[in-house]
Amino acid sequence: MAADMGDARPPLLRMEGISKRFGGVRALEEAELTVRAGRIHAVLGENGAGKSTLIKILAGVISPDEGRMLLDGGEVSFASPAEANRAGIVCIFQELSLIPDLSVADNIALFDPPRRFGLIDRRAQRRIAEEALARAGAPDIHPMALVKDLPLSRRQMVEIAKSLARQPRILILDEATSALTAADVAKVFSVLKRLRSEGLALLYISHRMHEIAELADECTVFRNGRNVASYPAGTKTDNEVVELMIGREYKHVFPPKPVSPPAARPVLECRNLSWSERLRDISFSVRQGEVVGLGGLDGQGQRELLLALFGVLRGCGGKVLVNGKPVALSSPGQAKADGIGMALIPEDRKTEGLMLPMSVRENLSFASLDRVSRHGLIDRAAEDRQIEEMVRLLAIRAGSLDMPVGGLSGGNQQKVVIAKWLMRAPRIILLNDPTRGIDVGTKQEIYQLLRRLADAGAAILFYSTDYDELIGCCDRVLVLYDGMIKRELVGKEITEHALIATALNISGEQAA
Amino acid sequence: MSETANLVGTRWLRRVDPAVATAFACIILLLAFGSLYSTNFLSPEYLLQQLKVASFLGVIATGMMLVILLGQIDLSVPWAVAVGGMMACAAAAYGTVGVYLAIPFGVACGAAIGLVNGIGVAYLRIPSMIITLATNAVAQGLMVVYTGGFSPRDSATAAMRFLATGSLLPGIPNAVVIWALIGFAAVFLLTRTTFGRSVYAIGNRERAAYLSGIDTRRIVMVAFILSGALSAFGGVLLAGYASKAAQAMGDAYLLPAIAAVVLGGTSILGGRGSYLGTIAGVILITVLQSILSVMQMPEAGRQVIYGILIVAMLLLYGRTPALR
Numbered sequence: 001m002a003a004d005m006g007d008a009r010p011p012l013l014r015m016e017g018i019s020k021r022f023g024g025v026r027a028l029e030e031a032e033l034t035v036r037a038g039r040i041h042a043v044l045g046e047n048g049a050g051k052s053t054l055i056k057i058l059a060g061v062i063s064p065d066e067g068r069m070l071l072d073g074g075e076v077s078f079a080s081p082a083e084a085n086r087a088g089i090v091c092i093f094q095e096l097s098l099i100p101d102l103s104v105a106d107n108i109a110l111f112d113p114p115r116r117f118g119l120i121d122r123r124a125q126r127r128i129a130e131e132a133l134a135r136a137g138a139p140d141i142h143p144m145a146l147v148k149d150l151p152l153s154r155r156q157m158v159e160i161a162k163s164l165a166r167q168p169r170i171l172i173l174d175e176a177t178s179a180l181t182a183a184d185v186a187k188v189f190s191v192l193k194r195l196r197s198e199g200l201a202l203l204y205i206s207h208r209m210h211e212i213a214e215l216a217d218e219c220t221v222f223r224n225g226r227n228v229a230s231y232p233a234g235t236k237t238d239n240e241v242v243e244l245m246i247g248r249e250y251k252h253v254f255p256p257k258p259v260s261p262p263a264a265r266p267v268l269e270c271r272n273l274s275w276s277e278r279l280r281d282i283s284f285s286v287r288q289g290e291v292v293g294l295g296g297l298d299g300q301g302q303r304e305l306l307l308a309l310f311g312v313l314r315g316c317g318g319k320v321l322v323n324g325k326p327v328a329l330s331s332p333g334q335a336k337a338d339g340i341g342m343a344l345i346p347e348d349r350k351t352e353g354l355m356l357p358m359s360v361r362e363n364l365s366f367a368s369l370d371r372v373s374r375h376g377l378i379d380r381a382a383e384d385r386q387i388e389e390m391v392r393l394l395a396i397r398a399g400s401l402d403m404p405v406g407g408l409s410g411g412n413q414q415k416v417v418i419a420k421w422l423m424r425a426p427r428i429i430l431l432n433d434p435t436r437g438i439d440v441g442t443k444q445e446i447y448q449l450l451r452r453l454a455d456a457g458a459a460i461l462f463y464s465t466d467y468d469e470l471i472g473c474c475d476r477v478l479v480l481y482d483g484m485i486k487r488e489l490v491g492k493e494i495t496e497h498a499l500i501a502t503a504l505n506i507s508g509e510q511a512a
Numbered sequence: 513m514s515e516t517a518n519l520v521g522t523r524w525l526r527r528v529d530p531a532v533a534t535a536f537a538c539i540i541l542l543l544a545f546g547s548l549y550s551t552n553f554l555s556p557e558y559l560l561q562q563l564k565v566a567s568f569l570g571v572i573a574t575g576m577m578l579v580i581l582l583g584q585i586d587l588s589v590p591w592a593v594a595v596g597g598m599m600a601c602a603a604a605a606y607g608t609v610g611v612y613l614a615i616p617f618g619v620a621c622g623a624a625i626g627l628v629n630g631i632g633v634a635y636l637r638i639p640s641m642i643i644t645l646a647t648n649a650v651a652q653g654l655m656v657v658y659t660g661g662f663s664p665r666d667s668a669t670a671a672m673r674f675l676a677t678g679s680l681l682p683g684i685p686n687a688v689v690i691w692a693l694i695g696f697a698a699v700f701l702l703t704r705t706t707f708g709r710s711v712y713a714i715g716n717r718e719r720a721a722y723l724s725g726i727d728t729r730r731i732v733m734v735a736f737i738l739s740g741a742l743s744a745f746g747g748v749l750l751a752g753y754a755s756k757a758a759q760a761m762g763d764a765y766l767l768p769a770i771a772a773v774v775l776g777g778t779s780i781l782g783g784r785g786s787y788l789g790t791i792a793g794v795i796l797i798t799v800l801q802s803i804l805s806v807m808q809m810p811e812a813g814r815q816v817i818y819g820i821l822i823v824a825m826l827l828l829y830g831r832t833p834a835l836r
Contacts, residue, residue: 331725344723356714356717
C-alpha cells in the first residue's frame with residue numbers, strides 16, 4: 001500500500017503468510033511483516049494479539065506452522081536462536097536473560113566468548129564488553145561487576161549491550177523498556193536512534209503509545225493473530241490506533257461505572273505499609289462495591305503490594321485493617337479464612353494460579369477444599385455442585401472437567417483461576433494483571449464480572465499493566481512509582497495522559 | 513486435528529496409565545519367563561510366598577511414594593527400617609509393658625526420623641536429598657552406639673512374629689493383609705482427602721498450592737512423618753519375619769522402594785502417579801528379585817539390573833509432553 005511508503009530500497013526482511021497454533025489457540029494467522037534497514041518499526045497490538053509469537057518465530061525460538069521468511073530476498077528458516085543470531089537477528093526479550101552470578105563481561109560474551117588456545121581470552125572479552133557497553137550508551141557500567149550487584153535498570157542496559165555485541169542487523173526489543181526508569185528510557189532512545197542511523201533495522205514492541213510516537217518510523221498493528229494495518233508513524237491518532245488494536249469502538253468494551261462512587265465503609269485499609277525497599281509508606285482504602293486500580297510502570301511495587309496484603313511477604317511494616325479491625329496475615333491460608341475473605345488472582349496462571357497437569361475439577365475446587373470437605377474428607381457431591389455452578393457462572397469451556405487444565409485455552413485457564421477463588425465468595429478480591437495473554441472476548445467477560453462482583457458488595461483491588469483497563473474498569477486508580485503511591489486518580493481524572501504522566505513521574509516534583 | 517487427538521490421548525492416559533499397564537505386563541512376562549525354568553513359578557504357593565515377601569517392600573514403598581509425589585525423596589529409608597526393627601525389639605526387653613508397646617514404639621521412632629526430615633525440608637528449606645541422607649547417617653550412628661556395633665541381642669515379640677509370619681485368615685499371610693490394609697488407606701488418603709489432593713498439588717506446583725491458601729509446609733512435614741513411620745513399620749515386620757533385628761536390615765530396601773514407585777509410573781518429579789502403579793512396581797521388583805536369585809545372579813548383578821530398569825522406565829515415562 002501507499003507506494004511502499006516512499007521507500008525504493010528492497011526490504012531487509014519479509015515475513016509472509018505466517019501461521020502458528022498452540023494447542024487450541026490460534027496465535028498467528030497468515031501474518032505479514034516487512035522490515036527495512038535504517039528504520040524503527042513499531043509493532044502494536046493487545047496482549048495475545050500475536051506480537052510475541054511473531055517475534056519468537058523471527059528470533060528462531062519457535063518455528064511457524066506455515067509461511068516463509070525472506071532475508072535480503074532469500075528464504076531463510078531458523079531452527080534455533082543461535083541460527084537467527086548468525087543471520088544477524090538478535091532479540092531482547094521482556095524477561096532478562098542475564099546470569100546474575102557472572103560478571104557483566106561474561107554475560108555480554110556468553111554466546112561466543114573470544115578464545116585463545118581453547119580458553120576464554122578474558123582480556124579480549126573485557127574489550128568486547130567495554131565496546132558494547134559504550135555503544136549501548138552505558139560506559140559507566142564496569143565490565144567486571146557482577147550482574148546481581150546492578151540495579152534492574154542497569155541490567156537492562158547490559159542486556160542491550162549483550163545484544164549489540166552479537167552484531168545484529170535486525171534488533172528486536174520486546175517490551176525492553178518496561179523495567180527502566182524514565183532517565184534510562186531517554187538514554188535507550190538515543191542509543192536506538194543512533195543504531196537506526198547506523199543502518200540497523202529495529203523492531204520495537206511496546207504498549208506505550210508515547211514511546212512509539214517518539215521513536216517509530218513505521219507501525220504495524222496486530223489483532224487476533226493478523227496484521228490489520230501498517231502505516232507511517234504519526235499518521236493516526238492514538239484513538240484510531242486503539243480502535244485498530246481492539247477492532248471495535250473503544251467505549252463499548254467496558255461495562256458502565258456507577259455514576260457516583262459508593263459511600264460504603266472501607267473493607268480494606270492499609271496504613272503506612274512498607275516492605276524492604278520495594279514498598280514505602282503506602283496508605284489507602286478500598287470501600288465495599290469499589291473497583292480500585294493499581295497503575296504505574298511495571299515493577300513499581302504493585303505486585304509486592306498485592307502479595308503483602310495477601311500475607312505472602314515476610315517482614316512488612318505498617319498496618320492492614322479489614323472491616324476496621326487490624327489484622328496480621330502471615331499466609332494465604334489466613335487471608336482466605338472466613339473472617340477475612342480475601343482472594344488473590346495471581347500474576348502467572350501457569351506457575352501461581354494452576355496446577356497445569358491436574359484436572360479442571362481438581363483445580364477449581366482446590367482453594368475451597370475446606371468448604372467441600374469434613375474432617376479432611378472430600379465430599380464429592382458438594383464439590384461437583386460448586387464446580388458446576390462456577391463453570392456455568394463463568395462460562396468455562398472445557399471438553400471435560402477431568403481433562404488437565406493445561407489443555408484449555410489461555411482465556412479459559414484464566415477463568416478457572418478466577419472461578420477457583422469466586423467459589424469462596426470472597427469479600428476482598430486482589431487481582432494481579434488478570435487479563436494478560438488472553439483473548440479480547442474473555443477480557444470483556446472479566447471486566448463485566450468484576451463490575452458485577454463490585455455491585456454485589458466486593459471490594460476489588462486491581463493491578464493491570466494495560467492502561468485502558470484501568471481507565472475502563474476502575475472507580476479510582478492509585479499510581480505507584482518506586483514503591484510509593486504517587487497519585488490517586490478519581491473518576492474523570494483517570495485518563496491515559498494522567499496515568500502515563502504519573503507513571504513516568506513527569507508531573508510535579510521531578511520537574512525540579 | 514492433532515490437538516483433539518492429543519486431548520483424547522490424555523484422557524485415555526489418565527484412565528489407563530501406560531506405566532501401570534507396562535509394569536503389570538512385565539510381571540506376567542517375568543513369571544512366564546520363570547516358568548521356563550521351573551513350573552513352580554506359576555504355583556499358588558510360590559505366588560503367595562512372593563506376595564508375602566512383597567508386602568514388606570510394599571509397606572515401605574507406600575511411604576516413599578507419598579514423598580516422591582511431593583517431588584521430594586526420602587533417603588533415610590535404610591536406617592528408618594533398621595531403627596523400627598531394632599527399637600521394637602529393644603522395647604520388648606522391658607517387661608510386659610515393653611512387649612505391648614514394642615510395635616508402637618518402633619513405629620514412633622521412625623516417625624521421629626520422619627519428623628526431623630519433614631521439619632528440615634518444609635520449614636528449614638533443606639533439600640530433601642541432603643537432610644534425609646543426614647538423618648540416615650545420624651540414625652545409623654545412634655544404633656551403632658546403642659548396640660556397641662554388634663548385632664542386637666533382643667528378639668522380636670510374639671506379636672511381631674505373628675504379624676509377619678502368621679496367617680489369621682486361612683491361607684493368606686498376615687503380612688499380605690497388612691499391606692492390603694495400608695494400601696487401601698493410602699488409596700483413600702490420596703484420592704478422597706484434602707491431604708491427598710494437596711500432596712498432588714504441591715508435587716505439581718508448590719507455589720500455586722501455597723497461593724491457594726494451603727498450608728504446604730504442614731502437608732510436606734506430615735508426608736515425611738508418614739514415610740518414616742511406614743519405613744519403621746516395615747522394619748518391625750522384617751524383624752518379626754527374621755525373629756530379630758539386624759544392623760543392616762534396611763540397606764536392601766532403599767533402591768527397591770524408589771524403583772518400585774518409579775516403575776509404577778509415579779513421576780520422580782512429583783505430582784503424578786497412582787497407588788495401583790506402586791503395587792505393580794512392588795510386585796515387579798519382588799518377582800524380579802526372586803527370579804534373579806533362582807538364576808543365581810550375584811548381588812552385584814542385581815544392583816546393575818535395578819539401576820538399568822529405573823533409567824529405562826524414566827526414559828519411557830519420565831518425560832510426558834509438556835502442557836502449556
